[in-house]
Amino acid sequence: MDIEISVVVPAYNEEENVELCYREIIDALEPLGISYEIIFVDDGSTDLTFKKLQYLSKNDDRLKVIKLRKNFGQSAALRAGLDCATGKNIITMDADLQNDPKDIPKLLEKLQKEDFDVICGWRFDRKDPFLKKLFSKFANKLRKSFTGETIHDSGCTLRAYVKESTESLELYGELHRYIPAMLFWKGYKIGEIKTNHRERKNGRTKYNWKRIIKGFLDLLVVTFWQKYSLRPIHIFGSIGILLSFIGGIISLYMVILRLFYGVGITDRPLFTVSIMSIVIGIQFFTIGILADVLVKIYYSQNGRKNYLVERIIE
CATH class of the missing domain: 1.20.58 (Methane Monooxygenase Hydroxylase; Chain G, domain 1)
Incomplete structure (x- = not known):
């Protein structure tokens, strides 16, 4: 049977969140009456994340669990999940429960009914600390000036893709933040919708000053690569x-x-x-x-x- 939807969820030390995230994804997809698969990518977690996912997979053949040998980062984990996804359309989201799976049907509806290749979530009312929101706002403005794409929230992992658009993406470092820009440069049509954003209740955020610096350096690289990679x-x-x-x-x-x-x-x-x-x-x-x-x-x-x-x- 052909899979209609693949949901790809990278997870790193989210033992308190993965099971509830899995349950919420099922609750969001079941009413749609379509075939789907859920792919969790354990990005070298050092807690019980993999064991919990392993236990869940025993009772659900729609759940696929990928365990990376070490922590390669969110971009590599996303690439691993995208490589294993077989659905015609792909949803990506975080495992920390800040993305709301109830938004998945809205993303799919806009993707399928309108002429878009990618629909990005826009955390219009973010539930993050002030400094994190401030840095993200600055980063989004900087990204727009470098890349020329106009998505409001490039850092939101909750997105819907036509599978074809993900096949040629090269993801490493912090490049997952610039997926809309990379696809925009390739000629894909990018849309967005406002999505619900929730406070983190369990676990610790992976966002810190190191990721800010790495993200900026990756922005320079991806901008150079997209503009001059064919003829440096x-x-x-x-x-x-x-x-x-x-x-x-x-x-x-x-x-x-x-x-x-x-x-x-x-x-x-x-x-x-x-x-x-x-x-x-x-x-x-x-x-x-x-x-x-x-x-x-x-x-x-x-x-x-x-x-x-x-x-x-x-």
Whole structure:
């Protein structure tokens, strides 16, 4: 039987939440009368998360549990779940119960009835500490200025996807936050709806200052990758040409001073700047050529994954 919906839930040290999350997902999906599967990805938890999921899977063949060998991060855990999902449409959400499974039918309805490939949840009334909301608001504005996509809440994991849109996503680091941007760049149509957001009652948040810094660095990488991954020579070569041109103009000026005005140039800082600009410009151009070669090698390789699965329970 074909699976209509796959629900992918990454979990890391959520022993107090996974069972209730599982029950709430079932309560949300059963009234729809469609075939579905639930995929929990244990991202190297050090508590009883996996054992609880293992116990639940014994009594439900719709529940699939993936255990990663160590904590690879939410992006890798999502990728592992997406790789195992067989549904025509895919729902992703957090296991901490802050996302409300009751919103799943609304996401699916908008995805299926309107011409969208992805529907993102928008935590319109967030139940998070003030500082976390402040940082997220700043991060969303920064992301919009870099990427050009207009989703209000890129950090919300609760989303609905047409399966095709997830197949070419490369997820590592904190890139799960930029999935809408990556799909937007690929030409997929992105929509959003307001969703319910609940306070965390059990467990500890995984959000900290380290993730903020990593998220910003990943934003720079993903922006560069999406704009210049096919031809990095365009940016490196442009910088190289610009620097070489500036260096050449300054050198010409210094030569004119020496030939026509008898001014000494070897002990002038401007002469050093001109030579360094030319040398660095040539280096940038060379880096662009080498990067182009590496990109061709990268795209010639298939089946690259950034996680290791210890076992799968079906």
